[in-house]
Amino acid sequence: MLDIRRQSAEVRTGIVGTGFIGRIHARAVRQAGARLVGIAGVTMDSAVDGARSLGAEKAFESAEELIESGLVDVLHVCTPNHLHAPVALKALDAGLAVVCEKPLATDAPTAALMAARARDTGAVAAVPFVYRFHPMVREARALLTELGRVSLVQGSYLQDWLLKSTDDNWRVDPKRGGPGRTLGDIGSHWFDLVEFVTRDQVTRVCAQTSVVVADRVTSGPVLTEDLATVQFTTASGALGSVAVSQVAAGRKNRLFLEISAAGGSLAFDQEDPERLWLGGRTGSRSLVRDPMTLSPAAKPYSPLPAGHPQGFHDCFDAFVADTYAAIGGVRREGLPTFEDGERAARITDAVLQSVRDGGWVAC
Template sequence: MPNIKVGVIGTGFIGPAHVEAIRRLGFVEVVAIAGSSLESARRAANHLSIPKAYGDYRDLLQDPEVQVVHNCTPNHLHYSVNLDIIKAGKHVMSEKPLAVSRTQTRTLLEQARQKGIVHGVCFNYRQYPMVQHLKSLVLSRALGDVRLIRGNYLQDWLSSAIDYNWRIDPKLGGPVRAVGDIGSHWMDTVQYITGQRITEVYADLVTVLPVRKKRKTKSDTFSHGSKVQEDEYEDIHIASEDYGTILFRFSGGATGVVTVSQITPGRKNHLLCEIDCSESSALWNQEQSEQLWIGHRNKPNEMVMADPALLSEQAQPFLHYPGGHNQGWPDGMKNLMAQFYGFIAKNGDPLSDSLPFASFDDGHANACILDAIVESSKKREWIRVSYDM
């Protein structure tokens, strides 16, 4: 089977992560990368040993060798770049959010369907072995009826007033920041696990740090804060939320709540999902991703480990090593790429209702939920999610 040829747009934190995950598959080759300038593209190409570098992503899209394109640009560029990828007739894997408004995501979904291309969104937490195992337990009703869906997603990289990043600016990051950036991962994960769609929301979004000090020199994502002199920064008034708590109602009758924060000292990437069912409960923590806690009322609780001998058939394709050989975030990314490119290699139908990865349908659904969350926080009332699929 000839290698599938790929181009990546974006040279920041997430672009190289995509490159690494793609290369681990063995049958997919990254042949080109595009940056915000030819200099940045060449620098990334040299560092990552990629043959071609483009200073304009549109030139990459004209490359006849490139069959699939990964959109790893900042949020405000996702719509225009994704639309150009679709028009070029290339399969596309987009970072989330798919776009910054539901109008844009609906357009992208419609265009991708019409073009008949394979379209994915990087909701990578679905692809962990223990998430797959938990999904199989829930759907087989081994835990009983789903009643409560609870959890949080906490980070600390924006906890200081001198922490600043482009995601904070709504013009670049979109109308919701913490909830859109990381809360969207939690919402996608729990809906995937339970098979229940979010139908109503009640949200409280808070800007804890209304003024931040923006460095006059560039600061990268997840960079460490440090003391600066007064003339090294400027005061920026903040409109996006640092924190949010959201109540949910789900299509299958469950209710739930999540707390999202990017200002929680000591929490690095703390995504936690807890599913309370009628017979047992289950808890999965991304920072201890090889473990799944199962709670019982009338017998000892369990801690299930990521061992091929212990997990469900559904989880088996997502396990690559024997028990005790921990898999983490990079392995979840690899699993996403394996599902996406395996589908392309088999000439899968992108209009199928059972894709093995998150698609533009899921990206648009997420935008619909975020739209309702913003409205709820403004109105201080329950808002029903309107899905216009």
């Protein structure tokens, strides 16, 4: 069974960014048994505070100083979106492995450049599409191979953290967050999960977006979408639809995915991640996570016995453990790479073009 607690005591890690997601990364780094050598923040004071609170050995004045220090093997990029590309590209050019938060870049051409640079350097370059690491997602992927042709993919990703005009964040600013806010932030997770579970690719999209909260307290007039609805087709001929929103009152982080195939249906709800719904013509049932009965693909990601709930932290720990295993030369199936980040960016760009042009767009 995969040990997500200690992958390597030799990997030396640096993190750029000291906010919420930087703390999540730092915890997973420690769980993997790596050394958290350095932290870089917006200012030296924030780096010092971050190093102290996250348990790093040293604070660095800038991302450049951390990259050029020669003290780290892998860099985790946890900055606002507009800084992902310059920091990650600099790290790749310095010979480092890179873990870069999603969206990989604020536009598809830049994401493609980053994916190409990772291929050219041969570096391990991963994107934390961590919902792939729920054991029941792995189980869904394995089961779907037995259900025949997929006909319909549907779902949603709903949050409410930007519901009010007093709710604000750098992501609302297109200069820092990019032109596709809700799509890049949470839509990217949903579409990545679709392509991972179905082993299929989204080929065309037709979309609508809406700004529900037109003015926010610090950002002023809002230029990026609060919600979107997207219809799509896949390479295999399946049809699909999704709604993504950051203004859905009462929904905190509800990623839902349902897939209908010739031999049955399945559904996964990220807010109830211990279960997978399985549907058939003669009845349906709920499959509960149990490492004693899970498929070989899912079992390594289920280190806790049945009845001991797993969640988001466990997914992140497994993602970082698999990334560090890859750095050590062991590649495990399903590690999301910069190529997957490029895919998500291409879908986001296609959705935004569809909104502008009012029709179907290839992606």
